[in-house]
Amino acid sequence: MKIVIAGAGKVGVMLTKKLLAEGYEITLIDHTQQVLDACADRFDVIGVYGNCASMNTLLEADIKKTDLLIAVAGEDEINLLCCMTAHGINPNIHTIARIRNPEYADQLYQMRDTFALSLIVNPERQAAMEIERLLKYPGFLRRDTFAKGRVEIVELKVMENSVLCDAALSSLSDLIKCKILVCAVRRGSVVYAPDGNFVMEKGDHLYVTAASGELTKLLKNLGVITHKVKRVIICGGGKVGFYLAYRLSKTGTQVELIEQRRERCIELANYLPEVSVVNGDASNQMFLESEGIEQCDALVALTSFDEMNMIISLYAQSYQVEQVITKIDHTDNPTIQDILGLGSLVNPKELCCNQIVRYVRAMGNTSGAALAVHSFAEGQMEALEFRLDDEALHCGEPLRDLTLRKNVLIACITRHGRPVIPDGNASFEKDDTVVIVTRADIVLRQFNDIFA
Template sequence: MRIIIAGDGKVGATLTRKLSAEGCDLTLIDSNPKVLEASLERYDVMAIQGNCALMSVLDKAEIKKTDLLIAATGADEINLLSCMTAHKMNDRLHTIARIRNPEYSEQIYNMSGEFGLSMAVNPEKQAAIEIERLLKYPGFLQRDTFAKGKVEIVELEIDGKSVLKDVSLNELYGIIKCKILVCAVRRNGVVVAPDGNFILREGDRIYVTAPSTNMSILLKNLGIITHKIKNVILCGGGRVSYYLAKKLEGTGVSVKIIEQDPDRARNLAEMLPETIIINGDASRRTMLESQGIENCDALITLTGMDELNIIISLYAKSSGVPKVITKVAHTEKSNIQDSLQIGSVVCPKELCCNTIVRYVRALEAQTGAAISVHSIVDGQVEALEFLADEHTKNCGMALRDVKVRKNVLIVCITHKGKTVIPDGESKFEVGDTVIVVATGDAVIHKLNDIFD
């Protein structure tokens, strides 16, 4: 597939890495020659310097031979104009634009045809949705939903007090009293696909698959007491804070936003009438103490600096805040982050790029493509949801007789609305939802790709 990525910033660079691994034919457009040089050194791509909204630049990038344009510059208006111009030059073209300004949301929805847009993505809005989901189950570090909410993959940390410390996976059922599957373990930054003899150790992060109905049982039997989030402090008043506060308004959750810039604080107060806006520095201990950090249920660090977010989150953890969520722009330092007590980590850039990669895969394999794709363990593992159809191999066969590729695991099957964690006797039929987890470098586009 031929793809043009317009804008080689954080999102563009991440997309280049992910789509290069998918085997796509990539052309990058950016006005900064140094940024393009860095990408050329790392990846097998074409690069064109210039304004991606100009017909001459798009023509040089061979827009008429391109399947998809992804406009991810730092300016919403340039992204829209680029998509509109490109679609005029090639009406078969698929286009994706990154649109971050909340003022454009309704307009984009109503005028997608005029703009020639196939899809708009908003990293900050996606991050706010992810954070809201984490607040609903504060006992989990991460949470991904499949099969229309019937199945979840959640991340838990084995700390010194965990009942799972020094326990083998074969012994889990006797402790948890419900059927789950540990599909991956991250230990010291290394991902392991465990078998039944694998023994969990303090510091491990485990990724658990289970029907959604079992999640409350899982938390209860692990001794993780969670109560409804009622008081939330947001550190930083950027776009993620705006979207999140907007979603929480009217839900019975009390929200405070601490924002250092007085003009931004004033704007937030006008846009969020039910949210308490504090003009101050969230990195100061006295400020956090005066706003009741010791009594809040959740603290979320959403400033524009990763280092500052991490420092505030560390202090919140040490102050006993039950739920801490940290926004980061870079996941390259995940090994360092794992060793720090900063709670759940959310990366808007990664969420946005995963959505785009899922769209690309659907274009490449229209029949049998994954319904949803989630990157877990900081992108080292993928969880994919498929619908078995008449073209799917091995339907009706017991899984013990099905040969699956190395580093691929079938973790859940939903048949006629009933979800099961499969064993050797399990089978899937046409119409069933099948969830698989893949580690390593294997790229899976269709369900049949998992079979050896």
């Protein structure tokens, strides 16, 4: 399949990397020659210089024979125009546009239909939704949902005084008294696929599959306090901050939004009447104290500088704020983030890329393709959701009789809306929804690829 990516910014490059690994042919368009040259050196792609919304540039990128156009250039309007122009040249093309201006947020669906786009992505809005989900269950560093929200993979960090510390995995079900499956453990930057003898240590990150209904129970039995988040401080009134404040204020949470630019504050106060907007510098210790950082349940650091976000989060942690969420835009230095022990990290660009990759995979083969793909453990692991159709092999056979590929784990089977963590006696049936966990370098194009 041929893919044209318009815009070689952070998202464009991240997408290029991910899609190349899956074996697609990629053409990049950008209006800076230097950026293009750097990309052509790093990746096996062809670069076309020019404005991606102009017909000549698109023709040069061979848009007539392209199956998918992903417009992730700087401006929304350019992205839209790019997709429309491409559609005019090649009516069969699928188009994905990134639209991030909050002023268009309410009309995304109409825009999709009017301009015949296949998908609109909005990384900031998606990040806000992700943060909102995280705020629902303080204690999890990250949540990925599957099977229409019935199954989740959550990330937990083993604390020093936790019951999990120095316990073997086989004793897990006795300790927490509910049915879960640990599908991966990350220690430092090494990811293990653990068996029953694996002993958890302080600082390990566990990736746990559980039915959504079990999550509250899981947290309670782990001894993590889970009262509802009532008061949230958001540092940074950018796009993510705006979306998040808007969504949280709808659910009745008390939100305080700190923003440095005075004009932006007035704008925000106009759009968000229920939110208390404060003009000030969030990196200032005294200021945060005066805004009552000690009394808040959660703090979300969303300024445009990663370094600033990290420092704000560290500071919040020193005040024992129960939940701290940090926005990170650069994925190049995961080691630093780990040393600092920042808690939940949210990367809008990665979320956006994952969504696009999911779409591309589904496009690649209509039969048996993954419905959802989530990467976790610093991108080293992947969880995929499949729905079994007529072509699924080995239906009705007990799992212990099947030979699976190496590093493939069946995390959960959902049948008639009831999620089950499978054991050796379980089996697949048609119309089941199955969650598979694998190493990220194994590409599963369809469900049947899991068998050896």
